Amino acid sequence: MHKTKTTMAYTTVLTILAALFFVAFLLDMLPWTSGAPADGKVIEENPSLHNDEIITPEPEEPADTPLFEGNINRLPLEMIVDKLSFFQSPIEGARIGMTDGQLPGAPRSYRNGTHEGVDYYNGFCGVKIHRGVPVLAAADGVVIRIDHTYTEMTAEERAEYRRISAQSATTPEDILDKFRGRQVWVEHEGKVISRYAHLDSVSAELAVGHTVRAGQQIATIGNSGTPPAITGGEGEMHLHFEIWLNEHYLGENLSPNDVRFLLRNILK
Numbered sequence: 001m002h003k004t005k006t007t008m009a010y011t012t013v014l015t016i017l018a019a020l021f022f023v024a025f026l027l028d029m030l031p032w033t034s035g036a037p038a039d040g041k042v043i044e045e046n047p048s049l050h051n052d053e054i055i056t057p058e059p060e061e062p063a064d065t066p067l068f069e070g071n072i073n074r075l076p077l078e079m080i081v082d083k084l085s086f087f088q089s090p091i092e093g094a095r096i097g098m099t100d101g102q103l104p105g106a107p108r109s110y111r112n113g114t115h116e117g118v119d120y121y122n123g124f125c126g127v128k129i130h131r132g133v134p135v136l137a138a139a140d141g142v143v144i145r146i147d148h149t150y151t152e153m154t155a156e157e158r159a160e161y162r163r164i165s166a167q168s169a170t171t172p173e174d175i176l177d178k179f180r181g182r183q184v185w186v187e188h189e190g191k192v193i194s195r196y197a198h199l200d201s202v203s204a205e206l207a208v209g210h211t212v213r214a215g216q217q218i219a220t221i222g223n224s225g226t227p228p229a230i231t232g233g234e235g236e237m238h239l240h241f242e243i244w245l246n247e248h249y250l251g252e253n254l255s256p257n258d259v260r261f262l263l264r265n266i267l268k
């Protein structure tokens with residue numbers, strides 16, 4: 001009898017425990033029945049414990065990486081031609097002439113400096129050059145400068161700029177910019193920049209940020225920034241055209257023959 005009573009007591013206790021357990025289970029209060037502990041607090045996830053699960057975003061690719069790091073003129077000539085093969089002539093049908101003085105790298109004693117582009121003059125480039133001849137984008141790109149408004153310097157200003165240049169180690173950049181006259185600059189793939197200078201007019205519908213296609217007219221030939229422009233004369237009518245990458249102009253410190261080889265093969 002004693003044994004039976006004890007067994008009954010155990011059975012009662014076990015039954016009550018089981019019932020409590022079942023109620024707890026139904027109320028979702030047991031720690032292993034849900035992600036949340038019984039007291040309802042949410043344990044903060046420590047991200048450092050799950051490093052391998054964190055998706056690291058891809059590093060931002062620069063919109064456009066330079067075509068070449070440093071001075072492109074240090075590359076073998078064929079390699080330069082290959083890299084810049086997306087260019088074409090800025091004047092339809094024009095070719096690079098034989099005159100060294102019209103090439104990048106030629107000395108410019110009048111301003112104590114160096115020529116940084118190639119000149120397309122009438123009688124030297126195989127096509128007629130006069131005021132109003134279309135100037136074409138030499139490659140696909142985006143306009144980064146376009147001089148819709150331009151005021152020609154006076155004779156006195158020009159004399160002053162020449163005087164300052166003569167006293168400097170080379171032509172100061174702001175003065176050189178005046179001597180280039182009305183300009184358009186276009187940035188191409190690989191951060192290569194082309195500059196078109198001495199322009200008579202620029203395309204009215206173009207603005208900074210606009211995309212241009214190779215061969216698209218962007219301006220017309222003029223003589224702005226040259227002495228005849230001050231008096232309204234037709235002398236010095238030509239396109240001055242430059243290619244830049246990483247603060248170096250194409251042809252910098254190269255021989256005239258090397259520069260001619262480059263330009264003839266790039267600006268076809």
Ligand SMILES: [Zn+2]
Nearest residue numbers: 117118119240
């Ligand atoms: Zn020039």
